[in-house]
Amino acid sequence: METFVQQLINGLTLGSIYALVALGYTMVYGILGLINFAHGEVVMIGALVALAAFKLLAATMLPPVLIALIGFGIAAMVCMALGWSIERIAYRPLRNAPRLAPLITAIGVSLVLQQLAMLFWGRSYHAVPALLPSEAHEILGARINEVQIIIMLAAGMAMTGLIFLVQRSKLGRAMRATAENPQVAALMGVDANKIVALTFVIGSALAALAGVLVSANYGIAHYQMGFLLGLKAFTAAVLGGIGNIGGAVLGGVLLGIIEALGAGYIGDLTGGVFGSNYQDVFAFFVLIGVLVFRPSGLMGEKVSERA
Amino acid sequence: MKTQTLVLSLSAALTLLACSKSEPPAPAAAGAPVAQAPLIVKIGHAAPLTGPQAHIGKDTEYGAQLAVDDVNAANIQVGGRTLQLQLIGEDDQADPKQGTIVAQKFVDDKVNVVIGHMNSGTTLPASVTYANAGIPQVSASATNPEYTKHGYKTAFRVMTNDEAQGKVLGEFAAGKLAAKTIAVIDDKTQYGEGIAIEFKKAASASGAKVVAEEHTDDKAVDFAAILTKIKATKPDLIFFGGMDPQAAPLSMQMKKLGIKSILLMGDGGCTADFIKNAGAAAEGQYCSKPGVPVEKMPGGPAFIAKYKAKYNAPIQLYAPYAYDAVMVVVEAIKRAGNADSAAILAELPKTAYKGVTTDIAFDEKGDIKDAAVTLYIAKGGQWEQVDTIGGKPAAPAAASAEPIPAATPSPAAIPAAK
Numbered sequence: 191m192e193t194f195v196q197q198l199i200n201g202l203t204l205g206s207i208y209a210l211v212a213l214g215y216t217m218v219y220g221i222l223g224l225i226n227f228a229h230g231e232v233v234m235i236g237a238l239v240a241l242a243a244f245k246l247l248a249a250t251m252l253p254p255v256l257i258a259l260i261g262f263g264i265a266a267m268v269c270m271a272l273g274w275s276i277e278r279i280a281y282r283p284l285r286n287a288p289r290l291a292p293l294i295t296a297i298g299v300s301l302v303l304q305q306l307a308m309l310f311w312g313r314s315y316h317a318v319p320a321l322l323p324s325e326a327h328e329i330l331g332a333r334i335n336e337v338q339i340i341i342m343l344a345a346g347m348a349m350t351g352l353i354f355l356v357q358r359s360k361l362g363r364a365m366r367a368t369a370e371n372p373q374v375a376a377l378m379g380v381d382a383n384k385i386v387a388l389t390f391v392i393g394s395a396l397a398a399l400a401g402v403l404v405s406a407n408y409g410i411a412h413y414q415m416g417f418l419l420g421l422k423a424f425t426a427a428v429l430g431g432i433g434n435i436g437g438a439v440l441g442g443v444l445l446g447i448i449e450a451l452g453a454g455y456i457g458d459l460t461g462g463v464f465g466s467n468y469q470d471v472f473a474f475f476v477l478i479g480v481l482v483f484r485p486s487g488l489m490g491e492k493v494s495e496r497a
Numbered sequence: 498m499k500t501q502t503l504v505l506s507l508s509a510a511l512t513l514l515a516c517s518k519s520e521p522p523a524p525a526a527a528g529a530p531v532a533q534a535p536l537i538v539k540i541g542h543a544a545p546l547t548g549p550q551a552h553i554g555k556d557t558e559y560g561a562q563l564a565v566d567d568v569n570a571a572n573i574q575v576g577g578r579t580l581q582l583q584l585i586g587e588d589d590q591a592d593p594k595q596g597t598i599v600a601q602k603f604v605d606d607k608v609n610v611v612i613g614h615m616n617s618g619t620t621l622p623a624s625v626t627y628a629n630a631g632i633p634q635v636s637a638s639a640t641n642p643e644y645t646k647h648g649y650k651t652a653f654r655v656m657t658n659d660e661a662q663g664k665v666l667g668e669f670a671a672g673k674l675a676a677k678t679i680a681v682i683d684d685k686t687q688y689g690e691g692i693a694i695e696f697k698k699a700a701s702a703s704g705a706k707v708v709a710e711e712h713t714d715d716k717a718v719d720f721a722a723i724l725t726k727i728k729a730t731k732p733d734l735i736f737f738g739g740m741d742p743q744a745a746p747l748s749m750q751m752k753k754l755g756i757k758s759i760l761l762m763g764d765g766g767c768t769a770d771f772i773k774n775a776g777a778a779a780e781g782q783y784c785s786k787p788g789v790p791v792e793k794m795p796g797g798p799a800f801i802a803k804y805k806a807k808y809n810a811p812i813q814l815y816a817p818y819a820y821d822a823v824m825v826v827v828e829a830i831k832r833a834g835n836a837d838s839a840a841i842l843a844e845l846p847k848t849a850y851k852g853v854t855t856d857i858a859f860d861e862k863g864d865i866k867d868a869a870v871t872l873y874i875a876k877g878g879q880w881e882q883v884d885t886i887g888g889k890p891a892a893p894a895a896a897s898a899e900p901i902p903a904a905t906p907s908p909a910a911i912p913a914a915k
Binding site for chain 2: 200316415466
């Protein structure tokens with residue numbers, strides 16, 4: 191029992207991390223129909239910038255939580271500027287190009303950011319100081335620490351905030367209008383370029399948050415940390431229904447739990463034929479299964495092909 | 498206007514100067530009978546220079562580069578010509594596929610000799626390419642026993658293999674650490690899986706029971722799921738076969754989950770970065786490294802100073818071995834009187850070189866003779882030597898400046914040469 195609960199907690203933590211990153215993918219996709227493969231790298235830049243800020247602030251004797259908040263603030267600003275620049279440089283000129291073109295520039299941007307980060311921060315892994323409260327608590331014999339709780343809360347709050355933003359605010363209405371038909375939205379007085387840029391800025395701020403929390407959870411940061419994370423988060427977004435904000439979180443949490451339970455029980459279930467190294471296979475098997483029956487993901491709506 | 502002209506002429510002069518400076522004497526192909534022209538020897542070096550293990554790969558390349566610099570500065574005469582080494586460093590990304598591509602590139606570039614690769618996973622497939630091309634390969638770090646078992650005349654290593662290391666680790670776990678139940682995690686690479694297998698064999702033979710076997714990969718950072726599974730089996734000790742990018746978060750997540758088992762690792766986790774990144778979670782964990790500690794190597798202190806002076810960074814792992822690998826080749830070239838791959842190949846088995854790491858001689862398979870393995874514990878933010886097993890009898894005796902807790906379990910059980 192306590193092993194099962196612990197695996198659920200492991201899965202929820204991992205899943206909330208995926209969810210936070212998946213939100214960024216899904217927002218951009220929802221508006222532009224573009225898969226922003228550089229998003230994982232923005233997460234990485236967020237983590238490394240925040241780490242640099244932590245190191246600078248370490249001497250100031252401020253309370254650790256305040257340092258974490260300031261570090262996150264700086265990382266968010268850098269990432270927002272970065273997100274804006276990426277959109278301006280790599281995507282906007284290709285707005286009317288065939289869909290494959292921005293996909294390729296996205297991969298290009300991702301590689302450029304990785305290599306720049308390698309030049310800037312070096313190849314080594316960096317230890318991330320424990321600034322957030324990390325005391326462990328026991329639930330039904332399983333352990334959960336405060337960083338994990340913060341991650342879960344952050345994912346939930348980010349989702350609620352985004353849904354509110356998109357569904358209730360004026361900006362959200364402009365976003366939905368742009369997503370539906372940019373040309374018509376423009377006729378109604380919506381500045382589509384501004385809306386898209388804002389979407390990237392908001393997505394990048396979320397990436398910074400994810401970067402800070404991921405590095406806090408694992409205690410390390412590295413210039414390649416964004417790549418695999420981005421890939422998994424993208425998978426989560428597809429699983430939940432890409433373009434759907436609630437779906438990104440659902441997909442993320444599901445993927446995390448499937449991975450944890452897969453690693454934990456697949457060996458026993460198959461009598462040792464498959465070991466824990468098959469956890470990814472297991473996760474992708476579920477993904478394929480879902481997509482066969484629901485091609486647009488768990489919460490994705492059937493939308494007619496965009497004009 | 499005037500200043501502009503001045504600046505222009507100055508920069509022109511500088512460019513001229515730079516040009517004349519960088520103009521090398523016409524490079525002669527190795528072995529070409531041009532009298533007095535320097536004997537240029539191309540040395541290929543392959544290691545991951547990008548990716549999670551890039552810091553260890555670069556460390557290895559630095560080691561080789563130091564040797565190249567030393568040799569070039571020493572003005573060594575071979576057959577009446579000055580020996581000039583050129584290091585061609587390639588990135589194999591620790592990826593077996595990329596490893597064979599790099600190997601083919603070295604063959605096409607007609608390198609005289611190859612130092613590397615760093616990982617067992619890349620060294621093994623690449624060794625076939627070098628064997629077919631007749632290019633000698635000296636690995637400073639690939640520890641998988643398979644490497645020298647194929648009977649390739651071109652394969653050499655200056656590093657203890659995992660058969661010896663895994664055996665020492667297994668006996669240490671069941672013996673001195675008194676572990677009755679053991680969980681084993683590996684990263685499914687040639688190295689990680691290889692050393693885990695050797696470890697399991699030796700630990701089981703020494704009376705310990707393997708209660709869990711889990712696997713991860715060399716890109717993972719989240720081990721909560723497999724650790725939770727292991728926690729339920731309550732092992733005395735967890736063995737990890739893999740590298741430090743995984744080992745550090747692994748040990749931190751052990752702490753988080755409240756697992757009190759000892760963590761034991763092979764050389765892949767035995768780095769300065771492991772302690773730096775795992776922080777408090779590193780304390781009290783054990784690891785092993787082939788050879789003796791750098792500080793206690795015959796040429797260790799001098800090498801540390803040289804490395805620090807040039808790169809201003811701590812040695813990660815294999816730099817001194819890469820240095821020796823290059824030096825062993827240079828000795829072979831000196832004895833042969835030329836730098837043809839075939840000539841080097843004929844001389845390498847006769848190696849008897851007092852290197853930085855130890856006295857190097859090869860057995861008939863190309864493995865280093867009298868291999869030593871040293872065990873360490875993380876204490877106060879540093880790896881502290883616990884014990885050295887095997888090796889030249891003189892080395893550990895001279896090295897025992899600090900008290901060793903107890904006698905080695907069975908030094909005789911580890912054959913000096915494999």
